[in-house]
Amino acid sequence: MTSIRTVLGNLAAIYRRELQGYFASPLSYIIAGVFWLLGGFFLTVILLSPDGLIAQVARQDQAGQLGLGAPSVDVAYEFLQYYLGLLGSLSMFVLPILSMGLYAEERKQGTLELLATSPITNWVVALGKLMAVVTFYTTMVLPLMFCEAIALGASEPAISPLLMIIGHGGLILLAASVLSLGMFLSSLTSSTVLSAFMTFALVMFLWIVDALARSLPGASGEALAHLSLLKHFTDFTQGILDTSGIVLFVSYILLGLFLTAQSIETLRFQRN
């Protein structure tokens, strides 16, 4: 009955509607604007300020010529890692705002009743929505990535494009995980504000887990490190592409999708 074709058709319909919603909303332009402003500001400050990276490299070069050489550092690599970390932290503030309306808005406007009485499964709706919001986030990251590429293009030794791709891929996977869980939280309420707060609380929790993972000694710390999204993201920024990280991100994404589909299903059994 539900062939792959109809599922894909439905997925495309939800995806397009949701994405169109982001591009039609002034709020998403404001978020993107602030993200770009801060991202660009950090990029400029790190690179071009009097104490910036470029000035430091220049001084080091001079020192090297005088024979006082410090051990050489791969500046481009260090910069990328540092900057991606910054973008990751910045995103943590932005993602709750991107995910807050995913379901809360549908519940508020009553359109969930349309989706729930259409021949379309909760899974498809959730996946379509997640794909749309991840696409929107990706369009936010791309221009900054372009700026980085310009800045790093002149570096010596040249930075490997693979490193850029792994790092930014990690950033997007991290965002997709948070957005997926945020989507679930959004499905719990019809208030977008509450939904944003809950997602932000989740982000705080991720930070705490990461901090504990770094500070706790022994097996417990290690166990936490395996589950910490941010820890694995840090690996990605260092250009380490390990399967356990990918598996973890995908697991979080699937968990979010699963919980969302379940939460929407149980809505039917509630008195509403």
Place this chain on the structure above:
Amino acid sequence: MIDVEHLHKVYGSTTAIRDVTFRVEPGEILGFLGPNGAGKTTTMRILTGYLPATSGTARVADFDVHQDSMAVRQRIGYLPESPPLYLDMTVAGYLNFVGRIKGLSAGDRPRQVDSAMARCGLADKRDVLIRKLSKGYRQRVGIAQAIVHDPPVIVLDEPTSGLDPRQNNEMRQLIRSLAGDHTIILSTHILPEVSATCNRVAIINQGQVVAIDSPEALMSRLAGELTYEVEVRGDLSAIEHHLGTVAGVAQVERLSPEIATEHHYRFRVTAEQAAVPGEAIAATLVQAGLGLGELRRQQVSLEDVFLNLTTEEPAEEPAAAPAPNETDPETAANGF
């Protein structure tokens, strides 16, 4: 086309609907009539597959709404109480989206969207954002959304709530024009609407169907009873005495005591079976020297049937006062 048997729905400790059974034949318009919280919305939500029933079966176009939910959803168009609109979309964009998720093929979609817009009088609002539409137009988009995939069954929950009288009229015409090709269930708590649009009426109260018949048949059920409303000036006991002695009068009941200060009283006089005592009442009162202010023969309306049916029953089971959407501020505000 629609076959509902012994449907029960329990929310926690309250029963929203109990033992609801009815059938709707193809091409019919069935009106659900009942006060707010009677279980109209709950019944409709079960039919559309939005809510699962606690027990009982409901079949739409020969598919069980629970077991073959997807098949039913494809064959049903549903306008919930508040139209499910995406305010940031244009009318055409929105209808296209609904067409897609309802499973219309890409080839059929433009034609279906156009025809839904034409039927609902939205052709000139094609590229207008739904946010900018008035309440009446939004309601039309809601209907267009329910018919865009040309479903055999259309379920409309209070399609005329919040519309002005002219829009109301247009909406009724639109609904009538849909009958025949489509089987329609609509709910309302506005009585004239039912007699204006529906072939059959199901009066639902406290979660139970208390009567189901054509509007005419329901009215003729009560038509055996002839009543007059009389306004008289004078001494109360004298009036009551004289009214009681008129031949053919079965019962005299005093109404609105607040006018009593000016020695004006209103009464409802019920005639005996087959008696028409109007003239005799007037003659008796005038002869007695009492001031006859008004004498009006009461037409039995659907409203009387409704009040009659929905105020008698509840006494037996007061605990069963269910209100599935009592918490919904919009419903509560509408008030019957």
